[in-house]
Amino acid sequence: MTRKDAARNRDRLLTAARRMFADHGHDVALEEIARAAGVSRTTIYRNFATREELAATVLADNVAQIERHAAGLREQPDGAVKLFDFVLDMQLDNRGLAQVLSGADLQWFMEHSRRIAACFEPLLDHGRAAGLVQPVVDVDDLMLAISMGEAAVNTxxxxxRDSRHKRVREMLHRALFTR
Known part of the structure; x- marks a missing residue:
């Protein structure tokens, strides 16, 4: 198998894992994820030894996507709002990941959380200066709000789930932002 084929299979596995964890919950079997990705059991086990390892890779990829998205929003006054919505949308699309990773190392989770918080820091400053972010809101408030958003979609x-997601998003927007 060429490197290009291996990379394509890995991407297919990550995409299928997102969908399967969201649709079927944290206890979906690796074999089912392989089937949804259109690859063999051997291929999934060659890439990921456990469901937890696969979920950790999905989460790490999500954090990298958040970092890339944040970089593109740096000079926008509403960048914090846009990134917040991006993260909430990602949570909705990635339901079940947190449950799969419930036994993961706390330091590992904290590092990912720190990276996400760092994405928001410069955006909050621009948002406050533009009057779009409530003056008292800091990055810890945003991270707590993201956790609340995660809890809302865990059903x-x-x-x-869709109704709760919409309601919680609206409430969090009212608390964090001026519009």
Missing amino acids: KDTAQ
């Missing part, structure tokens, strides 16, 4: 009932 298998699709209608309830």
